[in-house]
Amino acid sequence: MSTMPQCRLCGAPLIHTFVDLGMSPLCESYVPQEQLDEAEVFYPLHVRLCEACLLVQLPAYVSGEQIFSDYAYFSSYSDSWVEHAKRYADAMIDRLQLTSASLVTEVASNDGYLLQHFQAAGVAVLGVEPAANVAEAARARGIRTEVQFLGADTGQQIAARYGQADHVVANNVFAHVPDIRGFAAGLRALVKDEGTVTLEFPHLMRLIERRQYDTIYHEHFSYLSLLTSSRALATAGLRVVDVDELDTHGGSLRVYARPEENGGEPTERVKAVLAAEEAAQGFAPAVLKIKSDLLRFLLTAAEQGHSVAGYGAPGKGNTLLNHCSIRSDLLSYTVDRSPVKQGKFLPGTHIPIYAPERLAETRPDYILVLPWNLREEISRQLSYAGSWGGKLVLPIPELEIISVG
Numbered sequence: 001m002s003t004m005p006q007c008r009l010c011g012a013p014l015i016h017t018f019v020d021l022g023m024s025p026l027c028e029s030y031v032p033q034e035q036l037d038e039a040e041v042f043y044p045l046h047v048r049l050c051e052a053c054l055l056v057q058l059p060a061y062v063s064g065e066q067i068f069s070d071y072a073y074f075s076s077y078s079d080s081w082v083e084h085a086k087r088y089a090d091a092m093i094d095r096l097q098l099t100s101a102s103l104v105t106e107v108a109s110n111d112g113y114l115l116q117h118f119q120a121a122g123v124a125v126l127g128v129e130p131a132a133n134v135a136e137a138a139r140a141r142g143i144r145t146e147v148q149f150l151g152a153d154t155g156q157q158i159a160a161r162y163g164q165a166d167h168v169v170a171n172n173v174f175a176h177v178p179d180i181r182g183f184a185a186g187l188r189a190l191v192k193d194e195g196t197v198t199l200e201f202p203h204l205m206r207l208i209e210r211r212q213y214d215t216i217y218h219e220h221f222s223y224l225s226l227l228t229s230s231r232a233l234a235t236a237g238l239r240v241v242d243v244d245e246l247d248t249h250g251g252s253l254r255v256y257a258r259p260e261e262n263g264g265e266p267t268e269r270v271k272a273v274l275a276a277e278e279a280a281q282g283f284a285p286a287v288l289k290i291k292s293d294l295l296r297f298l299l300t301a302a303e304q305g306h307s308v309a310g311y312g313a314p315g316k317g318n319t320l321l322n323h324c325s326i327r328s329d330l331l332s333y334t335v336d337r338s339p340v341k342q343g344k345f346l347p348g349t350h351i352p353i354y355a356p357e358r359l360a361e362t363r364p365d366y367i368l369v370l371p372w373n374l375r376e377e378i379s380r381q382l383s384y385a386g387s388w389g390g391k392l393v394l395p396i397p398e399l400e401i402i403s404v405g
């Protein structure tokens, strides 16, 4: 019996489930051919909501060091990110009035793709990057970089060695640190009393509204809102003073924080996003409603002797079926156009996968469409099911049964 996990922000016991997606392997744990017969490690993908501070979170089954120490992603490989980075640097230099006398320190600075634009504008830069191989790539392009994993102590050490920064950047890293308080303390140590910290992270509200299940994975420890990120930063004496809403990663926030002694009054934008988050609390039960509506439909169909088959074997289907605990007694099989998947079984649920011709042979009363994002295309492909009265079932964003043909 495992012990009750505790909130990484406030320490309260995590009693409340945000969503329990069952057991799942680490999303970066790709299995090579020669390991297919070996046991695969699954961890609970059980996202909790802290009722005391409202932080939505996954317990850390793997350490941040483990994830980041040989992280293979090089930001400069993506052209759109490099372009985004240039616009970002220009905007920050203008907004924060950075000059040749300023220092910009970036945490999780990757290969220097962002800092190069500040440096080109004459601003001094320092990268803090946990992965040694990635830091080496940054140094090769002339970006001064420390190999460090940011915490309270390392933040102080870096500031003592290089000085505190006018602007500290932490983009797409806050959600991935297990020790969110230590990381916030590290940010505070790195920034001058009159400086600014900016952070970007996916916005929990967008995940809920758009049912972005696929952004839930083990390396994504915290699912942040403006409210909870503000609370986390406040533990280190940083006050959120402004926020931008961005389209990146399905909907992100860019938060501006300053040491509280120089924080000042938050903008109207901060108040507006906080108010919208409060109104969005009611969206969380919608995730459970998808599960209960789908299960109720499948149980009723089984009782009435109606047959149900699936269409498609996409990754998001596995998350949904594992989340809903649907096995072959409720969904006898699924089909997929990919010959690679035919003859195999879905992970976790072990539902068999056949070629699409199986549908016409067995004529199921209902076809559960797993790649629900392709509804128009699949409705056309499956119009022939109308000849035997077969109907399509779409589970997300809410259960819908449609006739075809």
Ligand SMILES: [Zn+2]
Binding pocket: 007, 008, 009, 010, 011, 012, 050, 051, 052, 053, 054, 055
């Ligand atoms: Zn909490």
